[in-house]
Amino acid sequence: xxxxxxxxxxxxxxxxxxxxxxxxxxxxxxxxxxxxxxxxxxxxxxxxxxxxxxxxxxxxxxxxxxxxxxxxxxxxxxxxxxxxxxxxxxxxxxxxxxxxxxxxxxxxxxxxxxxxxxxxxxxxxxxxxxxxxxxxxxxxxxxxxxxxxxxxxxxxxxxxxxxxxxxxxxxxxxxxxxxxxxxxxxxxxxxxxxxxxxxxxxxxxxxxxxxxxxxxxxxxxxxxxxxxxxxxxxxxxxxxxxxxxxxxxxxxxxxxxxxxxxxxxxxxxxxxxxxxxxxxxxxxxxxxxxxxxxxxxxxxxxxxxxxxxxxxxxxxxxxxxxxxxxxxxxxxxxxxxxxxxxxxxxxxxxxxxxxxxxxxxxxxxxxxxxxxxxxxxxxxxxxxxxxx
Amino acid sequence: xxxxxxxxxxxxxxxxxxxxxxxxxxxxxxxxxxxxxxxxxxxxxxxxxxxxxxxxxxxxxxxxxxxxxxxxxxxxxxxxxxxxxxxxxxxxxxxxxxxxxxxxxxxxxxxxxxxxxxxxxxxxxxxxxxxxxxxxxxxxxxxxxxxxxxxxxxxxxxxxxxxxxxxxxxxxxxxxxxxxxxxxxxxxxxxxxxxxxxxxxxxxxxxxxxxxxxxxxxxxxxxxxxxxxxxxxxxxxxxxxxxxxxxxxxxxxxxxxxxxxxxxxxxxxxxxxxxxxxxxxxxxxxxxxxxxxxxxxxxxxxxxxxxxxxxxxxxxxxxxxxxxxxxxxxxxxxxxxxxxxxxxxxxxxxxxxxxxxxxxxxxxxxxxxxxxxxxxxxxxxxxxxxx
Numbered sequence: 006x007x008x009x010x011x012x013x014x015x016x017x018x019x020x021x022x023x024x025x026x027x028x029x030x031x032x033x034x035x036x037x038x039x040x041x042x043x044x045x046x047x048x049x050x051x052x053x054x055x056x057x058x059x060x061x062x063x064x065x066x067x068x069x070x071x072x073x074x075x076x077x078x079x080x081x082x083x084x085x086x087x088x089x090x091x092x093x094x095x096x097x098x099x100x101x102x103x104x105x106x107x108x109x110x111x112x113x114x115x116x117x118x119x120x121x122x123x124x125x126x127x128x129x130x131x132x133x134x135x136x137x138x139x140x141x142x143x144x145x146x147x148x149x150x151x152x153x154x155x156x157x158x159x160x161x162x163x164x165x166x167x168x169x170x171x172x173x174x175x176x177x178x179x180x181x182x183x184x185x186x187x188x189x190x191x192x193x194x195x196x197x198x199x200x201x202x203x204x205x206x207x208x209x210x211x212x213x214x215x216x217x218x219x220x221x222x223x224x225x226x227x228x229x230x231x232x233x234x235x236x237x238x239x240x241x242x243x244x245x246x247x248x249x250x251x252x253x254x255x256x257x258x259x260x261x262x263x264x265x266x267x268x269x270x271x272x273x274x275x276x277x278x279x280x281x282x283x284x285x286x287x288x289x290x291x292x293x294x295x296x297x298x299x300x301x302x303x304x305x306x307x308x309x310x311x312x313x314x315x316x317x318x319x320x321x322x323x324x325x326x327x328x329x330x331x332x333x334x335x336x337x338x339x340x341x342x343x344x345x346x347x348x349x350x351x352x353x354x355x356x357x358x359x360x361x362x363x364x365x366x367x368x369x370x371x372x373x374x375x376x377x378x379x380x381x382x383x384x385x386x387x388x389x390x391x392x393x
Numbered sequence: 394x395x396x397x398x399x400x401x402x403x404x405x406x407x408x409x410x411x412x413x414x415x416x417x418x419x420x421x422x423x424x425x426x427x428x429x430x431x432x433x434x435x436x437x438x439x440x441x442x443x444x445x446x447x448x449x450x451x452x453x454x455x456x457x458x459x460x461x462x463x464x465x466x467x468x469x470x471x472x473x474x475x476x477x478x479x480x481x482x483x484x485x486x487x488x489x490x491x492x493x494x495x496x497x498x499x500x501x502x503x504x505x506x507x508x509x510x511x512x513x514x515x516x517x518x519x520x521x522x523x524x525x526x527x528x529x530x531x532x533x534x535x536x537x538x539x540x541x542x543x544x545x546x547x548x549x550x551x552x553x554x555x556x557x558x559x560x561x562x563x564x565x566x567x568x569x570x571x572x573x574x575x576x577x578x579x580x581x582x583x584x585x586x587x588x589x590x591x592x593x594x595x596x597x598x599x600x601x602x603x604x605x606x607x608x609x610x611x612x613x614x615x616x617x618x619x620x621x622x623x624x625x626x627x628x629x630x631x632x633x634x635x636x637x638x639x640x641x642x643x644x645x646x647x648x649x650x651x652x653x654x655x656x657x658x659x660x661x662x663x664x665x666x667x668x669x670x671x672x673x674x675x676x677x678x679x680x681x682x683x684x685x686x687x688x689x690x691x692x693x694x695x696x697x698x699x700x701x702x703x704x705x706x707x708x709x710x711x712x713x714x715x716x717x718x719x720x721x722x723x724x725x726x727x728x729x730x731x732x733x734x735x736x737x738x739x740x741x742x743x744x745x746x747x748x749x750x751x752x753x754x755x756x757x758x759x760x761x762x763x764x765x766x767x768x769x770x771x772x773x774x775x776x777x778x779x780x
Binding site for chain 1: 422423426427431435438439441442443444445447448449451467494495512515516517518519520521522523524525526527528529530531532533535536539540542543546547550551560561562563564565566567568569570571572574576578579580582656689690691693694695697698700701702705708709710711712714715716717719720734737738741742743744745748749751
């Protein structure tokens with residue numbers, strides 16, 4: 006008996022989805038379009054070639070040598086040679102460069118005579134990634150300039166090169182980057198923002214389709230189709246959406262791990278399961294607000310506002326562990342957080358499923374919580390009056 | 394006499410549209426959420442999320458295979474770094490990996506058995522450090538800390554061995570724009586502009602959905618509309634939204650950076666002058682987009698996700714010099730791209746308005762272009778209604 010009601014509601018749900026253009030846009034065009042956008046935008050992985058300037062006040066063979074080695078670096082691209090600090094600063098303020106490298110007056114002379122001149126470099130951190138990259142390039146060149154001079158002196162006094170290295174840098178820390186040895190930005194932005202858009206659209210469509218029944222006064226008919234059971238009505242309505250979004254989500258994953266070859270060091274099956282669970286948990290998350298406030302306008306507004314905040318509070322960019330405790334705790338009510346943690350464990354690091362068990366469990370908790378609130382939605386469905 | 398009268402008539406209409414729109418906006422809770430709730434709360438919420446600025450005290454496990462005074466001294470130095478907090482000694486790499494899997498640490502430092510011997514012999518010692526790469530902010534914090542650590546350890550060891558300090562050239566890094574190198578100080582100024590634009594677009598498209606709904610209800614005409622030419626209607630409404638936003642602009646762009654001590658080096662006058670075309674461009678863009686919204690609530694489905702796309706197009710998270718021409722063009726058409734670029738330069742880099750001419754002019758250009766689009770779309774809608 007329940008199954009007949011379920012399939013009738015599913016049919017009704019599919020008819021509604023197919024009839025309105027907005028659903029096609031929200032369910033297919035937006036998530037797929039966003040995924041293609043991100044992958045094409047971040048294609049390079051690292052935005053190398055940061056536009057920078059050099060200010061060479063010395064203009065000696067030695068200073069030109071330093072600039073040549075800066076020019077040889079991939080990270081920076083010396084577009085202009087500024088005549089003065091003021092000019093370079095002006096270029097920074099105009100946004101034409103993200104940093105500049107300054108060699109002082111009499112640099113060559115002072116370096117040779119041991120008066121320790123200072124190379125200074127300015128990085129515009131108002132652009133975080135280019136600022137950081139230019140810093141990396143500048144610092145490497147500044148330190149190695151110093152190193153090369155010492156090495157020349159030491160080797161000329163008869164020390165071999167490895168001995169000279171040891172004097173220069175007695176301790177070397179060798180970084181091993183687990184999972185993303187290229188420190189590729191696209192891997193981390195793509196893996197967090199693309200599922201984020203899928204989750205956002207899933208929540209919005211779920212909240213919209215449920216709220217719309219109440220707004221249009223068709224909620225009684227909806228309940229009747231499900232033979233009076235709100236659980237069947239909700240399940241029947243959300244099931245077709247879940248199928249569409251899961252397919253879209255898995256397609257996005259295939260773009261990430263298949264087409265782009267981003268690291269997938271664990272079982273693909275677990276990653277796919279996580280996507281399906283993310284879709285279901287996101288629907289449940291929206292459903293919870295529909296149950297608490299059975300009003301299309303308000304519940305959809307709340308879901309929109311939280312949905313867009315979830316990109317920040319989930320901690321893709323800034324670690325949750327470093328947020329204020331009272332703020333960071335909210336990341337744990339967002340389904341996307343658990344998907345992200347599963348992705349890190351199962352795709353990036355490829356560690357045993359055991360370590361991700363709680364994240365899977367947490368994703369399953371959302372539907373359970375939503376189920377326990379359905380009575381309020383049912384009450385609203387029965388009482389629904391059409392308010393234009 | 395005649396043209397003068399007609400100009401007067403236009404001003405009367407403009408005022409009527411302005412007044413009517415005021416009443417519609419203030420009486421609409423849904424729109425008020427996006428016009429006031431969002432711009433008031435979001436800047437505070439976002440800043441609270443990012444306000445700790447940097448990743449501090451990230452747990453790191455040590456596998457010390459050397460176990461000498463020298464290796465322990467090195468670990469103490471590592472622990473003293475801002476980014477690193479040593480959680481404990483693991484017996485071997487496997488145990489440390491287990492800790493990492495349990496999220497008890499995000500880095501593993503392995504001190505090799507021959508560490509002290511090598512230092513004693515004057516050879517170079519290599520210390521492997523494993524970094525968990527799920528967050529690049531953490532990786533960046535480690536990277537800086539480890540570079541400094543290796544230099545500091547070098548200095549100490551050379552002192553111990555009585556070797557002279559070896560650096561004929563000093564180097565000094567100066568950070569502009571965001572001198573603390575904090576995350577909030579970097580991202581919030583840009584986000585503020587985006588909040589301004591998106592709240593306008595969401596509120597205005599929702600109003601447009603309301604108009605469409607009323608039309609359907611009353612057989613093709615909106616009873617709340619004031620009779621006026623399309624251009625006057627668009628202008629009158631935009632002036633209404635602009636008036637409403639004046640206090641919000643001051644709150645978001647002047648008050649918020651000061652309240653949270655985010656960078657605010659620019660002159661307030663320059664900031665306010667700069668932002669006028671951004672607000673108008675966003676308003677007209679919202680009005681041009683009203684065409685696509687047939688229902689109040691669908692505006693949220695259609696436009697909420699664009700915040701993420703516009704953020705990326707603006708070049709804040711992914712620099713514009715690394716974008717393909719296609720995305721540069723798309724980004725050029727969005728007011729927030731220029732708004733963020735110009736505002737960040739003025740606010741964070743202390744640029745004067747004359748140094749931000751390009752974004753400023755681009756914003757005026759967009760404002761005019763979207764005004765024409767909005768008027769044309771309004772005109773077409775009215776003519777369709779006539780049929």
